[in-house]
Amino acid sequence: MTLPALFDLTGQTALITGSSRGIGKAIAHRMAEHGANVVVSSRKADACEAAVAEINAAVGREAAVSIPANIADKASLQALVGATIARFGKIDALVCNAASNPYFGPQEGITDDQFTKILQNNIVSNHWIVTMVAPAMRARKDGSITIISSVGGLKASTVIGAYCISKAADMQLARNLAAEFGPDNVRVNCIAPGLIKTDFAKALWDNPEILKASTSGAPLRRIGVPDEIAGMAVLLAGKAGGFATGQCFVIDGGATIA
Numbered sequence: 001m002t003l004p005a006l007f008d009l010t011g012q013t014a015l016i017t018g019s020s021r022g023i024g025k026a027i028a029h030r031m032a033e034h035g036a037n038v039v040v041s042s043r044k045a046d047a048c049e050a051a052v053a054e055i056n057a058a059v060g061r062e063a064a065v066s067i068p069a070n071i072a073d074k075a076s077l078q079a080l081v082g083a084t085i086a087r088f089g090k091i092d093a094l095v096c097n098a099a100s101n102p103y104f105g106p107q108e109g110i111t112d113d114q115f116t117k118i119l120q121n122n123i124v125s126n127h128w129i130v131t132m133v134a135p136a137m138r139a140r141k142d143g144s145i146t147i148i149s150s151v152g153g154l155k156a157s158t159v160i161g162a163y164c165i166s167k168a169a170d171m172q173l174a175r176n177l178a179a180e181f182g183p184d185n186v187r188v189n190c191i192a193p194g195l196i197k198t199d200f201a202k203a204l205w206d207n208p209e210i211l212k213a214s215t216s217g218a219p220l221r222r223i224g225v226p227d228e229i230a231g232m233a234v235l236l237a238g239k240a241g242g243f244a245t246g247q248c249f250v251i252d253g254g255a256t257i258a
Helices: 022-033 045-059 074-088 112-140 161-184 208-215 227-237
Strands: 013-017 037-041 064-066 093-096 143-148 186-193 248-251
Touching: 013 022, 013 074, 022 037, 022 045, 022 093, 022 227, 037 045, 037 074, 045 064, 074 112, 093 112, 093 227, 112 143, 112 161, 112 186, 143 161, 143 227, 161 186, 186 227, 227 248
Parallel strands: 013 037, 013 093, 037 064, 093 143, 143 186, 186 248
Antiparallel strands: none
């Protein structure tokens, strides 16, 4: 099958954090389907290997490899980047998908440790891995960085407030880096999913009242699925996304406009 040039990722290497399940796995799968070699990474090696086996079976080639890493540990992230380059020679597309949300409840009830973990994993760790990957992209005058944010970064929440703060910060991180890296043809964008049916978001969609509140006013009247985020990640890594940088692409069934 010949892929349309706008969406052809043949020859690219994509590194996706938090990609053993959910949105990250869908992104890795679809990038591989569009021709990229992909690195599946999360903390648990067995989960990474299972995702790799699933992706490779689906695309019919050895497109995916497993390189586990802990995003909270700078040395682990550096080892992830080093191992990816050792295996494939370069990183063309970085997708920062891994995130944490250890607390569900009012902002005033969050512990210092929980708040710090959210800020570390959802903002600082993204900054770390970008600074590890970007110099080679800038030297080649080519590269795409996509941070998976959330519509939570655009509105208030009484139950996942700290998470929403971190996701708003990711949008600003993308804007700052886009301005910094743009002259070297390195693009940095965010994708802001709405409510997506993943294990990570289960506390939201598994509760009938919250699910109804989240979807009843949205034009599409439903929850999203991971593949509906993966398509935008493919677009941003390919020629189709070549003129997009510093932007936040909201994919939420229309919830934020309702």
